[in-house]
Amino acid sequence: MVSAVRLALAAALAAAGWAGGMADSDAEEGAAAVPVSAAAPNAARARELIALLKHDCGSCHGMRLTGGLGPALTAEALRAKPADSLAATIVSGRPGTAMPPWRRFLSEAEAQWLVARMVSGDVDAH
Secondary structure (H helix, E strand, O other), X not given: OOOHHHHXXXXXXXXXXXXXXXXXXXXXXXOOOOXXXXXXXXXXXXXXXXXXXXXXXXXXXXXXXXXXXXXXXXXXXXXXXXXXXXXHHHHHOOOOOOOOOOOXXXXXXXXXXXXXXXXXXXXXXX
């Protein structure tokens, strides 16, 4: 059985696309998608969040979210990654990397909503 600490580390590394050194089964054991209906914001805020994803996140992750300075944020790239870890990365950033924390701009629930959109491939304006 994988310890909780090792599983958390594997999840964090997998979310960043850095599963090197961890067995694939360890990194995938905690993977779970956020439901598409996760804490939906109102329509205006949803449009703001999608714009933030496409423009602000896109500046590092590629304007089509297919990768750049940061890893790809496509549905295919994210499906096997733990949704909670992805949302935590958005909110808290990733120390020692170019990934900044976005907690000043969105809540944990909004980050989870964005993760659900990315995992489902639904990143068009709402």
